[in-house]
Amino acid sequence: MKRLPVLFSIAVLMNTAMAANPAAGNAGAGQQLWTAEHEVKDETRSCTTCHTADPRQGGKHIRTGKAIKPLSPAVNPSSLTDEKKIEKWFRRNCKWTMGRECSVREKADIMAFLKSN
Amino acid sequence: MKTLFFSIAALSLMGALLIGAGNALSDYDGRYSHEDDDDRWEHMMRRSTGVYARPNPTYTEECGSCHIAYPPGLLPADSWRRIMSSLQDHFGDNAELDQATNQEIMTFLLTYAADNSSYRRSQRMMTAVKGASTQPLLRITDNPYFRHEHHEISPRLLKQSGAASMSHCNACHQRAEQGSFSEREIVIKGIGRWDD
Numbered sequence: 533m534k535r536l537p538v539l540f541s542i543a544v545l546m547n548t549a550m551a552a553n554p555a556a557g558n559a560g561a562g563q564q565l566w567t568a569e570h571e572v573k574d575e576t577r578s579c580t581t582c583h584t585a586d587p588r589q590g591g592k593h594i595r596t597g598k599a600i601k602p603l604s605p606a607v608n609p610s611s612l613t614d615e616k617k618i619e620k621w622f623r624r625n626c627k628w629t630m631g632r633e634c635s636v637r638e639k640a641d642i643m644a645f646l647k648s649n
Numbered sequence: 650m651k652t653l654f655f656s657i658a659a660l661s662l663m664g665a666l667l668i669g670a671g672n673a674l675s676d677y678d679g680r681y682s683h684e685d686d687d688d689r690w691e692h693m694m695r696r697s698t699g700v701y702a703r704p705n706p707t708y709t710e711e712c713g714s715c716h717i718a719y720p721p722g723l724l725p726a727d728s729w730r731r732i733m734s735s736l737q738d739h740f741g742d743n744a745e746l747d748q749a750t751n752q753e754i755m756t757f758l759l760t761y762a763a764d765n766s767s768y769r770r771s772q773r774m775m776t777a778v779k780g781a782s783t784q785p786l787l788r789i790t791d792n793p794y795f796r797h798e799h800h801e802i803s804p805r806l807l808k809q810s811g812a813a814s815m816s817h818c819n820a821c822h823q824r825a826e827q828g829s830f831s832e833r834e835i836v837i838k839g840i841g842r843w844d845d
Contacts, residue, residue, distance in 0.1 A: 593715050595715075595740070595813065595814075596715055596716040596813055596814075596817065597812070597813030598714075598715055598716055620746075623743075623745060624742075624743045624744060624745055625743070627737075627743040627745075628742055628743045
């Protein structure tokens, strides 16, 4: 029972560390988020709806059909380089896909997943 | 005497025609010999078959990632205002912009909206919605002039063209993003050139 506060402190510290250093995401958790399905406005939505499950592949906008370049920096070097752009698309696409904004942790995990591919 | 008179008359008539033709030819040559005139010619053609299109890097970047950057002359200013103030639900998609970017794009769209355009297709778009008591249209494809121009495009033909919907202008209009909607530039997948 005495250990509980200690564990709690560690958890808080870890969380803070993650928030302060978004680069330290978990690629595995990111992949789960990437493929997770959400029910929004009577539709099943996922990151993969437009981007496909493989970040190395290009996607296609589900409504307009416009081609989307691969997000993996390994095949598309200009991808994920502009901080402002990254935040803009997270804001828009998290809201569309999940019906809410992504947390700092979630964004870090997704970034880690995309960069590891 | 009569013969001489007719001969002279005929000769002068031919002469006049030749001079006329000569003038016309030199006009023709002149039109194409100067680059400025060349631009003016193309401009004139576009005025009758297109809408004003001026590239704006911010607009192309922010709005052209998901769909073609629709030339501003395709919608009235009131429609653009409505669209730009409801980007959080942009035809079911979230297309939010920060305030500064939104303002910059709005200014561009309102400046070149169909309202004050001297381009024929913009004017036709405006005439088609003039006096309408409803809210400004959000979709270019709901404009009566647009529908009239596309009445021959059946759902089957649309599907065949590979267009996701009627809003996919450049599936058939090869230079849509440049504001050019000349019939000569229409190519429909599986059919080829479109001749009215």
